[in-house]
Amino acid sequence: MPSDRDPAPPPILSLSDEDLMARVAEDEERAFAELVRRYQGRITNLVSRVLNDRECADDLAQEVFVRVYVHRRNYRRGSKLSTWLFTIAVNLAKNEIRRRVRRRNWFSLDALQEVLQDSAMIFADPREGTERAMEREQLQEAIGRAIGTVPEKYRVALVLRDIEGMAYEEIAVVLNVPGGTVRSRINRARNMLKRKLQPMLRRDGTE
Amino acid sequence: MKCHEARRLFGAFWDDETTQAEREWLDAHFVSCGGCRTEYENFARTVEAVSALPRYDAAPELLDRTLARTRRAAPAHDALPQRRPAWVAATAAAAALVVGTALVIQWVGMGHVTPSDDRTVAATPMQTAPLGAPVLASAPVADTHTAAVADSVFDHSDDIEFVLDPVTLKRGRAALTHPGPDQIRSEQAVVSF
Numbered sequence A: 001m002p003s004d005r006d007p008a009p010p011p012i013l014s015l016s017d018e019d020l021m022a023r024v025a026e027d028e029e030r031a032f033a034e035l036v037r038r039y040q041g042r043i044t045n046l047v048s049r050v051l052n053d054r055e056c057a058d059d060l061a062q063e064v065f066v067r068v069y070v071h072r073r074n075y076r077r078g079s080k081l082s083t084w085l086f087t088i089a090v091n092l093a094k095n096e097i098r099r100r101v102r103r104r105n106w107f108s109l110d111a112l113q114e115v116l117q118d119s120a121m122i123f124a125d126p127r128e129g130t131e132r133a134m135e136r137e138q139l140q141e142a143i144g145r146a147i148g149t150v151p152e153k154y155r156v157a158l159v160l161r162d163i164e165g166m167a168y169e170e171i172a173v174v175l176n177v178p179g180g181t182v183r184s185r186i187n188r189a190r191n192m193l194k195r196k197l198q199p200m201l202r203r204d205g206t207e
Numbered sequence B: 001m002k003c004h005e006a007r008r009l010f011g012a013f014w015d016d017e018t019t020q021a022e023r024e025w026l027d028a029h030f031v032s033c034g035g036c037r038t039e040y041e042n043f044a045r046t047v048e049a050v051s052a053l054p055r056y057d058a059a060p061e062l063l064d065r066t067l068a069r070t071r072r073a074a075p076a077h078d079a080l081p082q083r084r085p086a087w088v089a090a091t092a093a094a095a096a097l098v099v100g101t102a103l104v105i106q107w108v109g110m111g112h113v114t115p116s117d118d119r120t121v122a123a124t125p126m127q128t129a130p131l132g133a134p135v136l137a138s139a140p141v142a143d144t145h146t147a148a149v150a151d152s153v154f155d156h157s158d159d160i161e162f163v164l165d166p167v168t169l170k171r172g173r174a175a176l177t178h179p180g181p182d183q184i185r186s187e188q189a190v191v192s193f
Helices: A017-025 A028-050 A056-068 A081-101 A109-122 A132-149 A152-163 A168-173 A178-200 B002-008 B008-013 B020-032 B034-051 B062-078 B086-109 B115-127 B142-149
Strands: B167-172 B173-176
Touching: A017 A028, A017 A081, A017 A152, A017 B002, A028 A081, A028 A132, A028 A152, A056 A081, A056 A152, A056 B062, A081 A152, A081 A168, A132 A178, A132 B020, A152 A168, A152 A178, A152 B034, A178 B034, B002 B008, B002 B020, B002 B034, B008 B020, B008 B034, B020 B034, B020 B062, B020 B115
Parallel strands: none
Antiparallel strands: B167 B173
């Protein structure tokens, strides 16, 4: 009789993150694929912005999900899945930054200054801009590079807050620091960026 | 000092993370300080520019690549050796100790008789016995060797009279195949060795 049957399990797409992760822990590949689909954009964007390296971000994002899978049974139900994912992503990104610093394969400050000057010339007078799309793209590239020059601990907090839109409390969990430290780091990172980007972002009449 | 304090609060002010008292204090400061007001405008413009950066999409093949890697990783993960319960090792050690002790006691108890002698003596009357032909337990050869060789720590030579017929010897195990003839006078036994 239909009434005696067990209710059909909810489809994967409608599962909460935590229920989805429980299925992943039971080796259900479809659940893991759905988890990757849900978070691949955010993880790739986060890593791209922290590293200012789109190409490397793909490999690192893949590594994030592989680690999630390998440690799938270590996930504690009740904790927020996104926080866990971002913690793994941030740690991997930090490791990559340190590896690059060790290898001296890092974006030079001189190159940044050139980009900023070029961008400042372009954007100082928007009326001359006949190729606005290209200008905007260059500005965004310059901002990305400027973010890349902010010291790591401030940069990560800035990206989590201003690009990923995470709450201070969640950032504190991801970075494992007190809330006051998060607030301080975000403020310092923004002020550093303000000084770097001010020439580009200046508008006529503001100064 | 007031401006320094005000600028330290810019970030939290932007995110609406200040206390009510901090917010009121900063609002009042902006009214009286044009410099901080301008700084805050630049600050806000910077944050807006960062927040407006386009989002990078994941590579189209990221999912497939990730699944391929996890499929390769899965067998290795599942093949991790599982710890055996402690009682398995304890039982195995105890069994080895018992067997070893029994072997030592048997070796000491056999005295001057060599293992080859024992094997020959024990096997000869049983394995060479013609199947189906009655052999009495009181036959001189069998009795002599049974009395001479102690096959265990206990001497049962006075208690057990071995009757090897009618039996079938197969793979070291003797079993009764058919009822014995009436002329057999002793108790029958099945011997396993």
